Amino acid sequence: MQLSKYSFGIGDRFARQGEAQLKAFVDAGKKGVKITPVWNKSNREHLTIGSAHPETRKEADEAARNLNWDGPWFVDADHINMSNVDGFIGSSDFFTIDVADYIGKKATDADLESFTRSNSSFTGTFKIPGIEESYSLSREMIYRIGEKFLFAVKEAAKIYRHIESKKGKNNFITEISMDEVSESQSPLELFFILSAVSAENIPVQTIAPKFSGRFNKGVDYEGDLDNFAREFEQDLMVIDEAVKKFNLPGNLKLSVHSGSDKFSIYPVMGELIKKHEKGIHIKTAGTTWLEEMTGLALAGGEALGLAKKIYGEALIRFDELCGPYATVIDIDRAGLPGAGDVADWDGERFANALRHEPDHPEYNPDMRQLVHVGYKIAAEQGKMFTGMLEKYRDIIAPQVTDNIYRRHFQRIFDV
Numbered sequence: 001m002q003l004s005k006y007s008f009g010i011g012d013r014f015a016r017q018g019e020a021q022l023k024a025f026v027d028a029g030k031k032g033v034k035i036t037p038v039w040n041k042s043n044r045e046h047l048t049i050g051s052a053h054p055e056t057r058k059e060a061d062e063a064a065r066n067l068n069w070d071g072p073w074f075v076d077a078d079h080i081n082m083s084n085v086d087g088f089i090g091s092s093d094f095f096t097i098d099v100a101d102y103i104g105k106k107a108t109d110a111d112l113e114s115f116t117r118s119n120s121s122f123t124g125t126f127k128i129p130g131i132e133e134s135y136s137l138s139r140e141m142i143y144r145i146g147e148k149f150l151f152a153v154k155e156a157a158k159i160y161r162h163i164e165s166k167k168g169k170n171n172f173i174t175e176i177s178m179d180e181v182s183e184s185q186s187p188l189e190l191f192f193i194l195s196a197v198s199a200e201n202i203p204v205q206t207i208a209p210k211f212s213g214r215f216n217k218g219v220d221y222e223g224d225l226d227n228f229a230r231e232f233e234q235d236l237m238v239i240d241e242a243v244k245k246f247n248l249p250g251n252l253k254l255s256v257h258s259g260s261d262k263f264s265i266y267p268v269m270g271e272l273i274k275k276h277e278k279g280i281h282i283k284t285a286g287t288t289w290l291e292e293m294t295g296l297a298l299a300g301g302e303a304l305g306l307a308k309k310i311y312g313e314a315l316i317r318f319d320e321l322c323g324p325y326a327t328v329i330d331i332d333r334a335g336l337p338g339a340g341d342v343a344d345w346d347g348e349r350f351a352n353a354l355r356h357e358p359d360h361p362e363y364n365p366d367m368r369q370l371v372h373v374g375y376k377i378a379a380e381q382g383k384m385f386t387g388m389l390e391k392y393r394d395i396i397a398p399q400v401t402d403n404i405y406r407r408h409f410q411r412i413f414d415v
């Protein structure tokens, strides 16, 4: 099983927007840009929603069938580890093995010695083609990179082999993610991480490092754009070289766990992958749930009432909702409109505050981030909420499609 050059992860918390999401891919295809859809869902999302794993598979397959999608599509077990992978085995064919928790734990001395020895040919002046600067590498520096990452890679190998034993070799896509940590990985570190991945025989097709800057959920990137561009381009060169040196899968590519909506860096990534003729996987999720809220607001009446109710509840339960997402949101509480203010809003006003149009005077990134993490409250509404999604499907679906196509694809893939 091979992942094609361009792929895009579309989370769908409530599994109601599969067709609306896929329509964006169909539209991109009409413009000559082939993008493979990957429906991703993490264990955390399943737990919060109370959803069953096969639901995502059913949604993806139905969407593909109903739209006569003739390309491949995948269902991604997102951010899994040994403790929760088993639930995903039956319905997923893409596994994002998350090793963030193991970074910094030390491998055995023997393993570290062997890692250092096998990479000793890179000591001295080390240069990666396409990267201007050269590194002066000592044995000790390689050992120290091993101290940080080798244990994590070995853990990824255990999880990979567990999945392989259940699903069979070549029957799924493997991604390794290290993005949910506070410290970014340098391109040089990425090179030696890939060396270790190769030594463990993990047929990794996508790798998600932690980049510099902040990737807050549902809002734009915060950080130095030039610095991001340099780091991203160097990572592309590192992957190229690692594929050659370590005999990794030729289609290995970067996966960017974007947290959705990274409008300022999408064109930067788009230009660089074009320049170097590289592939990319971009992961998004919560952005679709925000379009559901926007659509409900626009529907007015009872639907707008429910959207307001969910927001009002989110205000009250701010700490509980934001706690688990503390490292990936930045909400200025003073910027949040009170429930009393919002009560007077019409649907258009509510949608304008929520919708990610950065130049719109009514756009409110604080409110957007709070609603982003507020999907738990919608889940608690159960059928009341999902029923509204179905009842107002015709208003919600175009929001979902337009968001993926115009705000994401146009910026990244220049469709």
Ligand SMILES: [Zn+2]
Pocket: 079, 177, 179, 180, 208, 257
């Ligand atoms: Zn991630």
